[in-house]
Amino acid sequence: DGGITQSPKYLFRKEGQNVTLSCEQNLNHDAMYWYRQDPGQGLRLIYYSQIVNDFQKGDIAEGYSVSREKKESFPLTVTSAQKNPTAFYLCASSIGSGQGETQYFGPGTRLLVL
């Protein structure tokens, strides 16, 4: 079955540590996205990528980094510069970059700070 996988389901970060969240899709989609979800705040866009080897900052990119070396993979690194990383992180993909495109979401990773 095609879909998006995210791992791990739960991730714990210590002070000053960088952590990487995995996102893989086998839908052959060109575009991929990372969102952060906090209670009562909806989804906020961190980074997105429309094509391999290219990505753009979203609304809250500070303290995060991404790479897009393969079409199916879009890992997110939460760096030590992100002072409030506790949140639910959602990865999504879409066929292309046009209006009206449906986004397909992974199951999410919950990041907690020790």
Next chain:
Amino acid sequence: GNSVTQMEGPVTLSEEAFLTINCTYTATGYPSLFWYVQYPGEGLQLLLKATKADDKGSNKGFEATYRKETTSFHLEKGSVQVSDSAVYFCALSDPSGGSYIPTFGRGTSLIVHP
């Protein structure tokens, strides 16, 4: 810029009650409109969408009509079930606002009691 406003939750209903979740939007051009649903501990999934004025999206007994004159896309269901308990997100995509990436509302939690 683009924005989406949803009614605050939680909305609490008894099984078989009628559901309405209000959604209004602000957009520069002619957006596509979406409802996504998030079940506990999961990612979002598309529930329905409409791409032009007066279109009605429908799925699993849920409906929403794109009303350009009132800039609204209210979600309705005639008879809710306990399994409909989830968080519902209204979203729009309008490239004339600068980006095709969807703008999400804050989400409305629905709790259905037996």
